[in-house]
Amino acid sequence: MSDEKTADARSTDALGRYLKSVRLGLDLSLRNVEEATGKEVSNAYLSQLETGKINKPSPHILYALSTALGVPYETLMERAGYIAPSKDRPEGAKHGRAATFAIDNLTQDEEQALLDHLAYVRWHRNK
Numbered sequence: 001m002s003d004e005k006t007a008d009a010r011s012t013d014a015l016g017r018y019l020k021s022v023r024l025g026l027d028l029s030l031r032n033v034e035e036a037t038g039k040e041v042s043n044a045y046l047s048q049l050e051t052g053k054i055n056k057p058s059p060h061i062l063y064a065l066s067t068a069l070g071v072p073y074e075t076l077m078e079r080a081g082y083i084a085p086s087k088d089r090p091e092g093a094k095h096g097r098a099a100t101f102a103i104d105n106l107t108q109d110e111e112q113a114l115l116d117h118l119a120y121v122r123w124h125r126n127k
Helices: 003-025 030-036 043-051 059-069 073-079 108-125
Strands: none
Touching (some): 003 043, 003 108, 030 043, 043 059
16 A cells, blocks of 8 residues: 555544544434534444545535534544644644643544543543
């Protein structure tokens, strides 16, 4: 696989994992998100996004999801590969995602682990 295709697969995987983490953190089902988007994003489509079966959603879909999930549109656009990733920011710049922007230079895996933990904490709190 070429470096470009590998980068695209990582980006798409990051988008799917991120969407699922946020959705679960908000204790929303796939159908809840479908309703929150005014049925612009079906639960089946969202499931395919989360599992990586759909790898390049349109900016329109990303906007609907950002509104429904309360996450920055720019974050979804970056994770979908439409805009430059934050790693291209100058050395020492804070990345500003999640609650992590007070911590310097997290890897994508470290950030995802924090988001997963946050989703668990929110889920546990709402039980």
